Amino acid sequence: xxxxxxxxxxxxxxxxxxxxxxxxxxxxxxxxxxxxxxxxxxxxxxxxxxxxxxxxxxxxxxxxxxxxxxxxxxxxxxxxxxxxxxxxxxxxxxxxxxxxxxxxxxxxxxxxxxxxxxxxxxxxxxxxxxxxxxxxxxxxxxxxxxxxxxxxxxxxxxxxxxxxxxxxxxxxxxxxxxxxxxxxxxxxxxxxxxxxxxxxxxxxxxxxxxxxxxxxxxxxxxxxxxxxxxxxxxxxxxxxxxxxxxxxxxxxxxxxxxxxxxxxxxxxxxxxxxxxxxxxxxxxxxxxxxxxxxxxxxxxxxxxxxxxxxxxxxxxxxxxxxxxxxxxxxxxxxxxxxxxxxxxxxxxxxxxxxxxxxxxxxxxxxxxxxxxxxxxxxxxxxxxxxxxxxxxxxxxxxxxxxxxxxxxxxxxxxxxxxxxxxxxxxxxxxxxxxxxx
Amino acid sequence: xxxxxxxxxxxxxxxxxxxxxxxxxxxxxxxxxxxxxxxxxxxxxxxxxxxxxxxxxxxxxxxxxxxxxxxxxxxxxxxxxxxxxxxxxxxxxxxxxxxxxxxxxxxxxxxxxxxxxxxxxxxxxxxxxxxxxxxxxxxxxxxxxxxxxxxxxxxxxxxxxxxxxxxxxxxxxxxxxxxxxxxxxxxxxxxxxxxxxxxxxxxxxxxxxxxxxxxxxxxxxxxxxxxxxxxxxxxxxxxxxxxxxxxxxxxxxxxxxxxxxxxxxxxxxxxxxxxxxxxxxxxxxxxxxxxxxxxxxxxxxxxxxxxxxxxxxxxxxxxxxxxxxxxxxxxxxxxxxxxxxxxxxxxxxxxxxxxxxxxxxxxxxxxxxxxxxxxxxxxxxxxxxxxxxxxxxxxxxxxxxxxxxxxxxxxxxxxxxxxxxxxxxxxxxxxxxxxxx
Numbered sequence: 097x098x099x100x101x102x103x104x105x106x107x108x109x110x111x112x113x114x115x116x117x118x119x120x121x122x123x124x125x126x127x128x129x130x131x132x133x134x135x136x137x138x139x140x141x142x143x144x145x146x147x148x149x150x151x152x153x154x155x156x157x158x159x160x161x162x163x164x165x166x167x168x169x170x171x172x173x174x175x176x177x178x179x180x181x182x183x184x185x186x187x188x189x190x191x192x193x194x195x196x197x198x199x200x201x202x203x204x205x206x207x208x209x210x211x212x213x214x215x216x217x218x219x220x221x222x223x224x225x226x227x228x229x230x231x232x233x234x235x236x237x238x239x240x241x242x243x244x245x246x247x248x249x250x251x252x253x254x255x256x257x258x259x260x261x262x263x264x265x266x267x268x269x270x271x272x273x274x275x276x277x278x279x280x281x282x283x284x285x286x287x288x289x290x291x292x293x294x295x296x297x298x299x300x301x302x303x304x305x306x307x308x309x310x311x312x313x314x315x316x317x318x319x320x321x322x323x324x325x326x327x328x329x330x331x332x333x334x335x336x337x338x339x340x341x342x343x344x345x346x347x348x349x350x351x352x353x354x355x356x357x358x359x360x361x362x363x364x365x366x367x368x369x370x371x372x373x374x375x376x377x378x379x380x381x382x383x384x385x386x387x388x389x390x391x392x393x394x395x396x397x398x399x400x401x402x403x404x405x406x407x408x409x410x411x412x413x414x415x416x417x418x419x420x421x422x423x424x425x426x427x428x429x430x431x432x433x434x435x436x437x438x439x440x441x442x443x444x445x446x447x448x449x450x451x452x453x454x455x456x457x458x459x460x461x462x463x464x465x466x467x468x469x470x471x472x473x474x475x476x477x478x479x480x481x482x483x484x485x486x487x488x489x490x491x492x493x494x495x496x497x498x499x500x501x502x503x504x505x506x507x508x509x510x511x512x513x514x515x516x517x518x519x520x521x522x523x524x525x526x527x528x529x530x531x532x533x
Numbered sequence: 534x535x536x537x538x539x540x541x542x543x544x545x546x547x548x549x550x551x552x553x554x555x556x557x558x559x560x561x562x563x564x565x566x567x568x569x570x571x572x573x574x575x576x577x578x579x580x581x582x583x584x585x586x587x588x589x590x591x592x593x594x595x596x597x598x599x600x601x602x603x604x605x606x607x608x609x610x611x612x613x614x615x616x617x618x619x620x621x622x623x624x625x626x627x628x629x630x631x632x633x634x635x636x637x638x639x640x641x642x643x644x645x646x647x648x649x650x651x652x653x654x655x656x657x658x659x660x661x662x663x664x665x666x667x668x669x670x671x672x673x674x675x676x677x678x679x680x681x682x683x684x685x686x687x688x689x690x691x692x693x694x695x696x697x698x699x700x701x702x703x704x705x706x707x708x709x710x711x712x713x714x715x716x717x718x719x720x721x722x723x724x725x726x727x728x729x730x731x732x733x734x735x736x737x738x739x740x741x742x743x744x745x746x747x748x749x750x751x752x753x754x755x756x757x758x759x760x761x762x763x764x765x766x767x768x769x770x771x772x773x774x775x776x777x778x779x780x781x782x783x784x785x786x787x788x789x790x791x792x793x794x795x796x797x798x799x800x801x802x803x804x805x806x807x808x809x810x811x812x813x814x815x816x817x818x819x820x821x822x823x824x825x826x827x828x829x830x831x832x833x834x835x836x837x838x839x840x841x842x843x844x845x846x847x848x849x850x851x852x853x854x855x856x857x858x859x860x861x862x863x864x865x866x867x868x869x870x871x872x873x874x875x876x877x878x879x880x881x882x883x884x885x886x887x888x889x890x891x892x893x894x895x896x897x898x899x900x901x902x903x904x905x906x907x908x909x910x911x912x913x914x915x916x917x918x919x920x921x922x923x924x925x926x927x928x929x930x931x932x933x934x935x936x937x938x939x940x941x942x943x944x945x946x947x948x949x950x951x952x953x954x955x956x957x958x959x960x961x962x963x964x965x966x967x968x969x970x
Binding site: 113115197210213294308335339451456460484499504505506 | 550554634640647650731746748749769776779862865885887889891893894896898899900903909910920921922923925936938941943944947958
């Protein structure tokens, strides 16, 4: 694969965006199917390239979790191919009419979804992320810049070549996908305000935070996942303990695992002793504030730093609070606006919690681990966003599109609607189907 | 009015956002009505404060157009009051259910709109913008920081005091509105990434561009409005000329006025002579490329800089192009992604133009001047955005809200949906009304 500089590639990608925006659904779906086929047909060479990466990673002593994510062979390749085929079955997110209004006779306004343009994804280790992101970008009509980690360079190069070629053969314009490889490329990317419309970083908290703080290009994602559970005074202890166990231990190293437990003073003496037993059975270390340690004097002390820490480990910090407002205040101060849950039997308390906690996902009597695009039934997950604009929480394909206003007239002039004896607007809602679309 | 530092005010505003998010519609509408009443009751003192601003502006020699926009007396005050009352009649943008899905029996997911949190508006001269923005923020449940120009300081101080007090009396929390006054405040504002969720700048292109380039806080707005009309070879000349005249001259100093005209080679000899007559009758200066000047040899020459210039004046640059692709290419290169129109009798040409021109508003046989929230029937206009995410084109109240996912369970655990013999999700769509909302 020839590799033009990222700046040059991005500029020519921008020029391709009109073509990508008007691709027929059948062409995009055909390309996705062709990409899946290319993965299967080249499974052997992909496994070999990946083996090279694994061997080189072994030499430099890559950490074990990264090694696991780096491996992309056999079933994982088949899984990636099936992921592309699942995208074929989803409806095209482009060209949907969001609103339709007659402004005046013969003057019709349609708000219609369209691609963002050029999206860039930065990820580490996992070569399957490259395949997934290429598929998501294609289905949504976007050109895509993919920046993988150097530890996966052999895998990524081959995969990018295969995706690009299969797409072009199926009718996509050349250059719809670009693989960026160097660290310098990341810096360049953050400056490409004229040609890149969205950056999706996946990686460590520090890395995502670095991206967010160093570009004016919109970023979709989340740095931290510091999630809370608040057990209200009216909670059912038999419901609370399994929810806490599931939220903490079902998969400990993920953004939607719980890190801090807040407990109403009235229920603390009843909840804490059985909770300790349940958590100790799963090797979870508890850290409590002074009031928690009145009931559990042998556990570690929780300090200010604990409230700010996403452990991603078998550790849970616990704080006793006096009321709902204190719980909400703590979460809005220390939380990461990702996912927070309340356990209570009182509906109005739950409603107030869900209304006032400023997080993307607010749950009542359910595990924080449900915050996920697959479990939500989104069909495909672009990422989980903790931003306050555009898309929030688990984001599906709709996060990769925006809309434009199309106005259909017959020579209409604004002058006729002002001055003396002006015409007036009808502003009549039209059906979303039919009409011009 | 006591004036805490902007940083302190913004932090305490953030703490108010849960309360603002759960305000009842009736409380917000009551506050809007009270604000309108306060304007009417204090019309005299407002006019006096505004007179002081006008006199001081006279002394320092403020430019005429700014003087006109600075004036806020009599009918303009009544107009602002009516604007607030119009907001009362609009539906509450908060608490709308966007999607509802059963994930499994007893486990229901609702995607519900909620306020952004804290929005900041920076404007110059026009005191009515302060009133309008305070109303928009309130209706959408946001706290608001307003930074006006120093030329309107007497008007702004009084208006901010009135809005704040009327709101608090009607049940809003103290500190829901903050007036920022100094230039230093603008710099501070751009750094308040933890407490400000959206910045809406209104002012000169340079000023808006400065804001966009110097903050990682999302910005809603547009710097330039460099709009185009493309007259296709299949255009009706009798439709084209009035559309061009209206787009250029109906109101010349606005973002949706046309600046550059692109003409298909085949129609240039028929369009240009009558166009010149129509434009000269309205004192519009034409600047053409070499091919245009073959037909109109006496007009000024258009140079590269013309394609990049938003004149906001009675000047129109003209370029002859060979085909639709050339027109689209020119617009996507030099345009500002605001509003661009095609004049043609050929529907498929129009559809391709509207699909491939990467602008917020794309029009067929209609004046570019229609790109406006009032004409679109949005009810209220927050601003016109040329961004590619969140909200694009004329933006109504929906640009000041986002959504959160509320999940209602009965003790549901993720562990039950994995491992051996996992439960499966039902992912059944629920009606948007009823259920938990």
